[in-house]
Amino acid sequence: MPGAVGRVPTPPAPVSGGPASSGAAASVYAHDWAGTSLGPWPGWDPAVRAAAELVLASPVPMALALDDEFLLLYNDGYAELIGDKHPEAIGRPAAEVFAEVWQLPGVGEAVERTYRTGEPSLGKEVTLPLRRRRSGTVEHAVFTRGYSAVRDSGGRIVGVLVVAAETTQVTRQLQSLSDLAAALAGTLTLDDVARVALRHALASFDADQVSFGVDEGGGGWRMVRRLRGELIDEADERLPPLWRRFPPDSTAPLVVTARVGKSRFVDDGQPLRETAVDRHDQKIQALAAVPLPGAVVRGGLAVGYQAAHAWSGAERALLHASAELVGQAAERARRFETQHGTAQLLQRSMLPAHLPDLPRLRIAARYDAGVDGNAAGGDFYDAFLLPTGGLAVVLGDVAGHDVQAAARMGQVRAALRALALADPRPDAVLAGLDRLVTSLGAEGGTHELFVTVALGVIDADRHRLTLASAGHPAPLIRRCADGGEPYAEYADVPTGAPLGLGCRPATTTVRFSPGDTLLLFSDGVVERRRQGLGTGLDALATAVAAAGSGDPRALCAVATAAVAGATEDDVAVLAVEHALRPSRSASMEVPAEPTAPSRVRHWMTAQLTEWQVPESVVGAAVLCTSELTTNALLHAGTAARVEIDLSAERLLVSVADTGTRGTVTRAQTDTLSSRGRGLGLIEELSDAWGTDPTVRGSTVWFEILVSNR
Structure with a gap:
């Protein structure tokens, strides 16, 4: 009132x-x-x-x-x-x-x-x-x-x-802990944990620099960091983090914190002055470093500012809570990597290290572990020359996802090659394998030994392919007649019973002309839960027919992504292209030196120019190869190998490293500064690209079509 x-x-x-x-x-x-x-x-x-x-x-x-x-x-x-x-x-x-x-x-x-x-x-x-x-x-x-x-x-x-x-910041920080826990639940490796931890710390604390470090397991430490304003896009997130190595007795604050298990908070000073690796470290005035709790992994999480900063009780509590969650995820990741590495080494050591290099038959294969990638499986492939001059190609599946399945797979693959070298007829080889699998089942006292195999013999001179199957999906052939649209059809081969069940295989011979590509695949490529097998087979055929070329490496990538949805099974694919004309190829060994990308650019430009490749293709290919070489040197730290293969239809380039991650020197880090652009450029400038893991390291490749340029 x-x-x-x-x-x-x-x-x-x-x-x-x-x-x-x-x-x-x-x-x-x-x-x-x-x-x-x-x-x-x-x-x-x-x-x-x-x-x-x-x-x-x-x-x-x-x-x-x-x-x-x-x-x-x-x-x-x-x-x-x-x-x-x-x-x-x-x-x-x-x-x-x-x-x-x-x-x-x-x-x-x-x-x-x-x-x-x-x-x-x-x-x-x-x-x-x-x-x-x-x-x-x-x-x-x-x-x-x-x-x-x-x-x-x-x-x-x-x-x-x-x-x-206003409690917005406190509320957001509490919510960020929930988001962090959810994101960490999806991590498998320490690389995954590092990405999530750094992204969370940078956003939650609005920091200038954040770091994550762990022990190497056998002495020494490795650390990765992110900076405010650092351009990290989706392509960067797929790359392994750039880890820096530190000796066991390093005085770096994060290493000391992880080693002694005691937190450290600096409000104002130069806490990284003695161990700074660059100007970003030198600018840090306030730093908080907390250890990761746990018995399996020793490590720490650090947050830094370029100005003086008083660490409040709420910030300290949030940082410790974050380190608790990250530490639990790091321990799970360390266990996973140990088991995964053993299983994968066993799996891949039983697969061929190299496939035949032939002038008219180009071959590629891909294997992806199913389930959680943490167990060896029974899928296998092989390709080898026969005494008759033909090429034998095989893809099989031994049921199971354990060491025993991988061991049986090794036995089957070795026996198949021995039988084929003695008698290359596909039906005779599978009949011999049937007797072997029956014997192995009886020896092990089990009737649950389930093995399927598709075997083909290619006669390139006669343009024909002879096939036999023991309970395996029919191979797919991508046909590309001159002047016609590509199409894909499944070979009409009698399926037969799986090995060990009295298999009586029959053979079929089909046309395999220049321009055609054969695709053998395991059932993990096409089978999905709550989806009929016919749906997966149709999707695979459609994707293969629509591929930009019949290049086997590209088709392997297309095949593994053809059917939507996740699979819990192993995925194995083997592709063989009957080339229209022999391709030209060249390779270069790339040392782990700062000048390597420049040397690759000069070598590749000269080689493609000599081959009279269109200028637009040369520019795109050289740029992409330089970026992939840079990434290989940064993230593997070892020598790499660049291979180029030119056919009438396409240019295929691959960059393979020989290690997971090695030491990267300060000079290399500063010189190879274009990290992160690589995969984004590949996606934009190439017609197809993919990654292939190997027993030691990995291969990234891309394809650029030249027939329409």
Whole structure:
């Protein structure tokens, strides 16, 4: 009601905000209060005016809602919270100013209750839309509010004091822990854990630099970091992190923290001065490093700022909680990598290290472990020359995902090659294998030994392919007649029973002309849960027919991605192209030196120019190869091998490293600075690309079509 604030018969005094007369305070003093029910400022009750001046001078966000209309005045902190509602909100009813949220629980009704009863209250956290004055953006901020009655000199309630505390940052940090736990649940390797941990720490602490380090397992340490403003795109995320090696007795703060298991917090100084590897480390003034808890992996997580920073209790608690989650994930990853490495080495050591290199028959294969990649499997492939001059190609599947399945696979593959070298007829080879598998089952006292095999013999001179199958999916042939559209068809080969079940294989001979490509595959390529096998077979044929070329390496990549959905089975593919004309090939060994990418560029430009490759293809291929070479040297740290193969239809380039990760020198890191662009460029400039893991290292390849340029 009018006059609720109360007035005293004092003479008018000049309006003066004293030391607080700036910002929101200046706006409050300058407001025309005489036009409101409160009357002129000098005539306010002394107790009310004292409360108002206390609010205006406080650094804590506060507001007064006075009189029955809850007319507002507030300080700078509160003005920052309400964003672009200031300064028009001064002197206006709170219900008008906050019309969009006034009816929400814990907002208007809380103010009105305190005004009626005089009882103070603490509101629950509430999320409100807020326009930030500095950025001009609208975001949903989280607040907690305290309400207290304001009384005049006579003890009468004349308003409500609102003290607001924004808890958005705390809420976000708690949410970030939940997000971190969810992201870490999907990690398998320490590389995965590092990516997630660094991304989380950089965002949660708004830091200038974050680091993650772990012990090497056999002495020494390795560490990876991220910097504020560092350009990391989707292609970068697929690359292995750039780990730096440190000796066992390193004095780097993160290594010391991990080694002794004790946290370290530096508010101001140069904590990385003695161990800095570049200017980014030298600029760090504040650093927090906490150890990862756990018995399997020793490591740590560090957050740094380029300015002095006082580490609050909340920040320390958040960092320790983050390290707890990261440490658990790191231990799972270390166990996985140990088991995975053993299983995969066993698996791949039983597969051929090299496939035949023939002028008219180009061969490629791909194997991807199914389930979680943590167990050896029974899928296998092989290709070898026969005494008759033909090429034998085989793909098989021994049921199971354990060491025993891999061992049986090795026995079957070795026996198949021996039988084929003695008698290359596919039906005779499979009949001999049937007797072997029956014997192995009897020896092991099991009738559950389930083996399927598809075997083909290619006679390139006669343009024919002889096939036999023991319970295996029929091979797919991509045909590409001169001047016609490519199409794919499954070979009409009798399936027969799996080996060990009295297999009586029959053979079929089909045309295999220049331009055709044969694709052998395991059932993991086409089988999916809740999906018929025919659906997968149709999808595979469609994808292979639509491929840009019949290049075997490209078709292997197409085949493994042809059917949507995840598979729990192993995936093996073997492709053989009957080339229209012999291709030209060349290779270069690339030493792990800073000048290597430049040398590759010069060599490749000269070679492709000599072969009269179109200039547009040369430029794209040289750029992509340079980037892949850079990535191989950075992330493997070992020598690499670049191979180029040119046919009438396409240029195929592959870059293979020979190790997972080796030592990368400071000079290499500085010189090979284009890290991260590689895969993005490959996607943009090539017609197809992929990665192939090997027993030691990996291969990245790309294909550029030249027939239409």
